[in-house]
Amino acid sequence: MRTADGSHTLSWGQEHYHSVHGAVQESTHVFIKAGLEHVAKAHVDVLEVGLGTGLNLLLTWIRCLEGKLTATYHALEPYPLAAATLDELRHAEDLAWPGLHAPFMELMTGPCDAWGDALGGLRFQVSRTDVRAFGATEAFDVIYFDAFAPGYQPDLWSEAVFSRMFAALRPGGVLVTYCAKGDVRRAMQAAGFSVERLPGPPGKREMLRATRPR
Numbered sequence: 305m306r307t308a309d310g311s312h313t314l315s316w317g318q319e320h321y322h323s324v325h326g327a328v329q330e331s332t333h334v335f336i337k338a339g340l341e342h343v344a345k346a347h348v349d350v351l352e353v354g355l356g357t358g359l360n361l362l363l364t365w366i367r368c369l370e371g372k373l374t375a376t377y378h379a380l381e382p383y384p385l386a387a388a389t390l391d392e393l394r395h396a397e398d399l400a401w402p403g404l405h406a407p408f409m410e411l412m413t414g415p416c417d418a419w420g421d422a423l424g425g426l427r428f429q430v431s432r433t434d435v436r437a438f439g440a441t442e443a444f445d446v447i448y449f450d451a452f453a454p455g456y457q458p459d460l461w462s463e464a465v466f467s468r469m470f471a472a473l474r475p476g477g478v479l480v481t482y483c484a485k486g487d488v489r490r491a492m493q494a495a496g497f498s499v500e501r502l503p504g505p506p507g508k509r510e511m512l513r514a515t516r517p518r
């Protein structure tokens with residue numbers, strides 16, 4: 305389906321992969337501006353929870369191609385989309401980078417658990433690991449927490465999962481998400497995060513940024 309900013313997304317039952325108010329606007333606002341650009345490092349280690357259609361990957365990759373940073377990008381996705389579905393979405397065209405469509409498809413449909421080098425200083429790996437079983441220690445600067453909404457998958461927005469995310473971040477690292485629910489904020493705080501409510505993207509009043517204290 306087409307969203308309000310002209311870019312495309314998919315639905316899963318009642319859930320959408322992105323905001324219907326604008327997929328690119330939401331991803332740029334929440335994950336790129338409030339997360340990737342906020343950490344302001346020349347090299348950023350990114351963890352994404354829920355690779356889905358790969359829009360956040362593509363937006364990050366474009367920042368690398370523009371020479372703004374280099375990145376390693378580790379994505380979790382237990383339920384990968386079919387190649388034909390990704391092909392039809394044409395995210396690279398929505399972002400005015402049509403030449404990236406073929407290399408993007410290669411990244412998205414490549415083997416799991418293997419680091420691949422893309423153009424522009426991005427290294428990418430996708431794992432089928434469920435976030436509830438993911439373990440890493442002080443390995444990431446930013447986490448794009450892009451799971452389906454808590455009403456749909458409440459156990460992904462729990463203190464137990466946020467404790468795993470806290471351990472995976474370096475001190476000073478941030479987790480960003482489109483969700484601003486009070487229960488979610490409190491679960492993040494219980495896991496040790498210091499949490500800010502920030503203005504949300506079009507159609508959403510607020511979003512959350514959780515920082516692991518130094």
Ligand SMILES: C[S@@+](CC[C@H](N)C(=O)[O-])C[C@H]1O[C@@H](n2cnc3c(N)ncnc32)[C@H](O)[C@@H]1O
Pocket residue numbers: 320321322353354355356357358359360361380381382383384433434435436450451452460
């Ligand atoms: C809102 S969508 C992600 C949108 C995506 N970031 C994009 O740009 O298209 C949520 C994603 O979380 C994935 N997911 C569902 N259960 C999960 C789990 N237990 N661990 C990690 N990811 C999960 C879904 O398959 C789906 O792709």
